[in-house]
Amino acid sequence: MNSDLQRSNEELERFAYVASHDLQEPLRMVASYTELLSRRYRDSLDDDAREFIDFASDGARRMQRLIADLLEFSRIKTRGGRLEPVDLGETIENVLHDLQLTIRETGTEVHVSRMPRVMADPGQIESLFQNVISNAIKYRGDKLPIIEINAMRQNGFWNIMVSDNGIGISKDHYDRIFVLFQRLHGRKDYAGTGIGLALCKRIVERHGGRIWLESTVGVGTDFHFTLIAAEGQEKIVTEKHEEAADECNSENGIGP
Numbered sequence: 001m002n003s004d005l006q007r008s009n010e011e012l013e014r015f016a017y018v019a020s021h022d023l024q025e026p027l028r029m030v031a032s033y034t035e036l037l038s039r040r041y042r043d044s045l046d047d048d049a050r051e052f053i054d055f056a057s058d059g060a061r062r063m064q065r066l067i068a069d070l071l072e073f074s075r076i077k078t079r080g081g082r083l084e085p086v087d088l089g090e091t092i093e094n095v096l097h098d099l100q101l102t103i104r105e106t107g108t109e110v111h112v113s114r115m116p117r118v119m120a121d122p123g124q125i126e127s128l129f130q131n132v133i134s135n136a137i138k139y140r141g142d143k144l145p146i147i148e149i150n151a152m153r154q155n156g157f158w159n160i161m162v163s164d165n166g167i168g169i170s171k172d173h174y175d176r177i178f179v180l181f182q183r184l185h186g187r188k189d190y191a192g193t194g195i196g197l198a199l200c201k202r203i204v205e206r207h208g209g210r211i212w213l214e215s216t217v218g219v220g221t222d223f224h225f226t227l228i229a230a231e232g233q234e235k236i237v238t239e240k241h242e243e244a245a246d247e248c249n250s251e252n253g254i255g256p
């Protein structure tokens with residue numbers, strides 16, 4: 001059963017890749033020609049026609065977002081880089097910098113405690129934080145969003161916790177939200193593709209960790225994930241470096 005499941009997962013990944021990759025080009029054409037129509041003929045059209053063009057442009061834009069997300073999802077395993085020591089403090093700083101406009105507009109407060117170094121693919125780990133933090137802002141409800149990011153050491157791992165004071169998630173949906181395309185709200189309430197958390201789960205699992213949540217509806221949500229600590233791993237990398245340096249030095253007649 002396991003090998004059947006693995007095969008069907010691989011087929012799904014291939015399908016997601018081919019579908020999203022090959023759809024990009026024709027969709028770019030639809031998007032750019034509806035834009036052009038709108039720009040060039042907007043003034044000579046009646047209200048109905050303008051509205052129809054806006055619907056078409058909006059649909060094309062949403063489909064582009066969906067395809068970009070799906071393509072990113074299907075590439076996590078195939079295009080992933082090597083795991084290397086990454087300073088999560090820097091990663092979070094980059095993500096907060098990218099989100100600064102949204103943070104300012106929504107009056108979000110973000111508190112980040114001292115962050116560790118973990119073994120990670122820098123691009124993927126940034127994408128993980130980007131998704132979790134922007135969800136914490138998006139699903140904020142009526143309150144001003146407050147986000148706290150903490151890290152706790154557990155054996156060879158770091159347990160990272162991203163907490164918000166948003167709308168919360170009922171326990172019945174804890175598993176469901178990590179499944180591709182599963183959303184708890186309609187597009188009218190909150191925009192989104194339902195890919196973000198499936199992407200996060202896949203990234204964490206590719207890094208040898210686990211992701212889960214604790215939440216109270218109306219109070220807030222804590223997302224937890226574990227990542228391998230860089231210490232110890234770093235030592236191995238440093239030792240290899242030193243070995244290589246020694247070899248290089250002795251070849252050049254510098255070393256012992």
Ligand code: ADP
Pocket residue numbers: 131135136137139164166167168169177182183184185191192193194195196197198221
């Ligand atoms: P999207 O945000 O595009 O819908 P995600 O996969 O990122 O997709 O999230 C899946 C669902 O999980 C969301 O539709 C939302 O209902 C719920 N969710 C995610 N993060 C939070 C959060 N911080 N607070 C409350 N609900 C959340």
